[in-house]
Amino acid sequence: MTQLFKGSAVAITTPFSHDEVDYDTFERHVNFLIDEGAQALFVNGTTGEGSTLTEEERLNLIRLSVKASDGRVPIIANTGTNDTKASLSHSLKAKEAGADAIMLITPYYNKTSQRGLIKHFNLIADAVELPVVLYNVPSRTNMTINVETLVELAKNPYIVALKDATGDMEYLSQCKAQLPNDFSIYSGNDDSIIPFFERGGDGVISVIANATPKEFQAIYTTYQTNPSEAKELFEQIKPLIKSLSVDINPMPIKALVNHLGYAEDEVRLPLVELEDEACQPMIQAYHEFKGV
Template identity: 70%
Template sequence: MTLFTGTAVAITTPFKDGAVDYATFERHVEFLITNGMQSIFVNGTTGEGSTLNEEEKLNLVKLAVRVAAGRVPIVVGTGSNNTAASIEHSLKVKAAGADAIMLITPYYNKTNQRGLIAHFTAIADAVELPVVLYNVPARTNMTIEPETVVKLAAHPHIVALKDATGDMRYLEQVRAAVSDEFALYSGNDDSIIPFYARGGDGVISVVANAVPAEFQAIYETYATDPQEAERLFNQVSPLIDALGVDVNPMPIKALVTALGYANGEVRLPLVPLEQADSAAIHQAYKTYKGEVS
């Protein structure tokens, strides 16, 4: 099955005085769905999932599911470096109404490719929800080799890969070896055009937190006019570049704060951006939107 095609968003989690700001999160989810997002990914890296406690995570899932009301799938990050803990939490997320889960490769206590297969298979077998594998070696120092993806793709519940390698050769190898029903999603906003050109099915985006309709339009345009899609991408590219000033999600958190979907807070070990960096991002956004500074 294909969960979605086009643009999904790795949604930020707003905080106020240290607590999760559920009211602002609810408004943000509605804004994103209304403006064309094809799926919402909750409690991932961009959502600061590693700093949320279980009650907060489950509350966010329940709220996202309620607001979405079946309009788009809600996918929840439940991966960790503890297989049993991932299974336990994934089952609770399933009970909360999630449509699918996303599983990052184990980090710190790394495994090998056989271990990856055993880890992901154990979770998929136990939870029986669609699984999106998440390959992000820059954060985990671990990659899912193409041959391993092929083996995992044979599992009935493992349906997609979020590929944040930025390696187009890797994408080509995986795309050539898996069925068309197995979806490949980019995890990098800055390379969506070459990703789509090589058969990618969409993107799980960070910048779409702020410009959802515009980023989805690039995907839709690519199907009929790749040159126009590239022109549209080149317009938003300076904003994507501006968001690279520091570690995600600190820059996007500063931008969505300016848009009213966060309150400027992140949780340690993250820290708010320097004022000059925030100002540069805000200016890049205004320039992209054609607003007078």
């Protein structure tokens, strides 16, 4: 297995203007993130409102990410759904569009068993022949990938990583103890990256790094040589991370990215824009963190 990245990747937002994808702004944001130290970009995920994008929009965003990145960082496309055939189709098209890897969420609503997860993920991975990041987010899917299931899935040469949004550090410890050393595990929660790194996590797939890519990568880099200093850096950004909990992701980060000029303050239903009184504390927290 080859690690896709180490450190801070960004679950990038998708900018809209009058309900159309704003590709020019998206390209500017991609370049900003890479220039400021993002180690990979995850496109069309939850933060990117992938579930409300058309197939054409999703593929255009992948193509544009690949072109703008120009090989500087991996472009990882979220292609997972609760339908194996649809997930396979999305994944093959993402590969054709130039994605370096794909991310597959556990099926939701029509949940499956652990045996079903193994068949679902292996079928897609074997057919697509790209590196696969599995996504374990029980708060959104109401199911989890058991450690024993991960151990079995890690035997597949294409399944190379896990985005762990369980928030369960014991789960992480068990994964690290039982999985191969070259199987990467990334945090899906910005607010717990220090304990995640302490238990051997390989990085984070971040929401807040849409606005602070350099600072979030610095926490990981610093942790490798000076954990105490990294903890201090995290304490400085912690109030900003906490301020994003004012509402459901990605509504808060879209408002902050809009403030920075990388999106209109626009989301697609069923999401709704934040009200001004909810935005202001978050914007204030950002400026206090940046010292401006």
